[in-house]
Amino acid sequence: MAENRGVVYVGAGKVEVQDIRYPDLVLQDGPGVNPLNVGRKCHHGVIVKVVTTNICGSDQHMVRGRTTAPSGLVLGHEITGEVVEVGRDVEFIQIGDLVSVPFNIACGRCRNCKQQDTHICQNVNPDRPGSAYGYVDMGGWVGGQSEYVMVPYADFQLLKFPDKDQAMDKILDLTMLSDIFPTGYHGAVSAGVKPGSTVYVAGAGPVGLAAAHSAQLLGASVVIVGDLIEERLAQARSFGCETINLREHTNLGEQMEQILGVPEVDCAIDAVGFEASGHGEGASEAPATVLNTIMGITRAGGKLGIPGLYVTGDPGGVDKDAKEGTLKIRFGLGFAKAHTFVTGQTPVMKYHRDLMMAILSGKAQIAKAVNATLISLNEAPAGYEAFDGGASKKFVIDPHGLVKA
Known part of the structure; x- marks a missing residue:
């Protein structure tokens, strides 16, 4: 054999x-x-x-x-x-x-x-x-x-x-x-990307880059990618994305306004998942950061595509709740803005x-x-x-x- x-x-x-x-x-x-x-x-x-x-x-x-x-x-x-x-x-x-x-x-x-x-x-x-x-x-x-x-x-x-x-x-x-390509594409489709959309992608790892490229294929007018690692942001810029270094900038809406003229996007994609970090120099792990951030910068009535992985068991979680996948999400904000959340495997x-x-x-x-x-x-x-x-x-x-x- x-x-x-x-x-x-x-x-x-x-x-x-x-x-x-x-x-x-x-x-x-x-x-x-x-x-x-x-x-x-x-x-x-x-x-x-x-x-x-x-x-x-x-x-x-x-x-x-x-x-x-x-x-x-x-x-x-x-x-x-x-x-x-x-x-x-x-x-x-x-x-x-x-x-x-x-x-x-x-x-x-x-x-x-x-x-x-x-x-x-x-x-x-x-x-x-x-x-x-x-x-x-x-x-x-x-x-x-x-x-x-x-x-x-x-x-x-x-x-x-x-x-x-x-x-x-x-x-x-x-x-x-x-x-990775269907996952990024699913994130963009789930977020409602269409011709002319402005899109924020959280995370410039491979899934985030695939999501950004997928948003371009779907006709987005502007794709903005946020990450803590400059090398990954440079890769996003190499195919036409705008970028925000989240280690240097903690006010995402302010950065959005500089790029778009308004402090929000039509739709957003979470390509990070449960090992998310807070923003700013020296920030520590904060697993709900991305979900709360994209609710804050997505327009009312917008959609959130969430291909980033979340788990029901995390031995290395930052606290007891995180260890079982329970995160402190501002769901009231999402409700107030009538957001649509799409989660799960692709x-x-x-x-x-x-x-x-x-x-x-x-x-x-x-x-x-x-x-x-x-x-x-x-x-x-x-x-x-x-x-x-x-x-x-x-x-x-x-x-x-x-x-x-």
Whole structure:
């Protein structure tokens, strides 16, 4: 049987590349696997040889020790690869197909999946609706920062690229379809971005940059990105965004007025999540900062897209409430301004085909926007360390050395 290696969470602040089990079409017991999922037969699944797999900010939350992820968990939910084995119940996906794997695991059979709410599938995670590869409390499906991975419900989930050679030429863009590009786009759509909109994006990490680029694709007149790290803000400016350094400026409305002539925007996107920091030099962690800020600077009747991750359990939370995901949010302000809040994981399948076509046509330049940076599987631990340090890069792992420099 072929060998397999993957990126494994060892403990707070540490990942290692280790030998791991080669996948088969049964979900085996292992770190983080829900006991009710052990032994689950997946004849509707395929084995994928991973071509690219990306390091995500959501992975970083676990690696920092800010979740209840167990040691030994194989990481990675952003997966693109070539099908090398198909289950007996697979009809339409074939060996050799180059595919994008949505990070949401979805059965295609339940009520939510039939409504395109594939981010809250009812049949893949015994704990609660919604699942993902290599992620804590998501059912235990093995992660894809590896050489090979099993993907269930292949006919329903997989996005096949129409031409393999063309796809490989644009693989650094197409690899973003598994999560980050649909997530940023969902944030912009949820915020109601339309032609002429003024938009504020909180956070210039990869999701924030993807959201900013998505807002531009949707026709926004001005996109403003706020962050504490100047390197990330420079990346946002590289594709036409206005920026605000939140370490230097604490009055966001004042900065908005200098840019727009008014102290508010039409809509806002939270691309930070529960590890948010206060604003200003020396500010400490304050998990409700972004949510309260965007309510303050979004016009009455505006929408707030919230793709930033919030959790129900945070061992490193700043207080007892934060440890269970209870935040001090000014909900009365949101009510008074008649804001619409849209939260939750992104239903990738709602967007990924359209975004694929935008990439293949040259309309979308997502790899450039997020500064896609190719690394080997062995370099993954260093990639995690650099990303944690604030590097303005989206690290793309190439486990088999298949991507051209």
